[in-house]
Amino acid sequence: MKLFLDTADVAVIKDMLPTGMVDGVTTNPSLIAKSGRNIAEVIAEICALVEGPISAEAVATDFETMVKEGEKLAGIAPNVVVKLPLTWDGLRATRAFADKGIRTNVTLCFSAAQAMLAAKAGASFISPFVGRLEDHGADGIVLLEEIRALYDIHGFETEVLAASLRNPGHVSAAALAGADAATLPVDTFKALVKHPLTDKGLDAFLADWGKTGQSIL
Numbered sequence: 001m002k003l004f005l006d007t008a009d010v011a012v013i014k015d016m017l018p019t020g021m022v023d024g025v026t027t028n029p030s031l032i033a034k035s036g037r038n039i040a041e042v043i044a045e046i047c048a049l050v051e052g053p054i055s056a057e058a059v060a061t062d063f064e065t066m067v068k069e070g071e072k073l074a075g076i077a078p079n080v081v082v083k084l085p086l087t088w089d090g091l092r093a094t095r096a097f098a099d100k101g102i103r104t105n106v107t108l109c110f111s112a113a114q115a116m117l118a119a120k121a122g123a124s125f126i127s128p129f130v131g132r133l134e135d136h137g138a139d140g141i142v143l144l145e146e147i148r149a150l151y152d153i154h155g156f157e158t159e160v161l162a163a164s165l166r167n168p169g170h171v172s173a174a175a176l177a178g179a180d181a182a183t184l185p186v187d188t189f190k191a192l193v194k195h196p197l198t199d200k201g202l203d204a205f206l207a208d209w210g211k212t213g214q215s216i217l
Contacts (some may be wrong), residue, residue, distance in 0.1 A: 002181035024052035047077035057083035098122025119156035131164035148178035
């Protein structure tokens with residue numbers, strides 16, 4: 001499963017890149033606003049840092065303007081993926097971009113039926129919102145499983161990009177559900193490596209080693 005950082009903070013991306021674990025980046029209007037920077041400049045800088053797909057979101061709600069915005073975003077760099085909302089206009093724009101060979105990430109997905117429509121429209125990625133769905137009493141991981149099964153049954157090539165993942169349990173569950181990728185805020189990304197027994201075991205090893213008085217170097 002590919003791991004994407006969900007951020008528009010270039011400093012965060014630079015900090016995480018040496019891990020070799022960052023396969024791509026997703027942004028949204030809220031993250032861009034938080035950065036306080038021009039969207040084109042931010043996306044260009046991120047694309048220069050990360051070779052994988054970089055999702056940049058159109059903010060228009062009508063088809064014609066979505067296409068204009070998406071074309072401008074796609075022109076920033078070849079690894080830009082145009083992010084579009086799961087609306088009729090968004091799906092129409094998704095089809096228009098698919099016909100032009102421009103990759104898309106259809107976002108704000110909350111049902112398998114929506115995911116089917118996005119795949120039929122030619123979306124490169126579908127972004128089901130796991131955590132936000134669970135806020136409303138539904139099971140976000142079950143949704144991932146349903147989309148995975150639906151896509152496999154019908155041979156859709158759209159990749160399942162699990163979004164709104166809030167803890168390591170969400171991430172491992174998304175992987176087990178068959179998600180092709182997951183996008184994570186940096187705190188969740190960093191938490192993946194943590195376990196109290198790992199820390200406890202390391203402390204014990206270091207304490208024992210200290211007693212030997214030896215040095216490997």
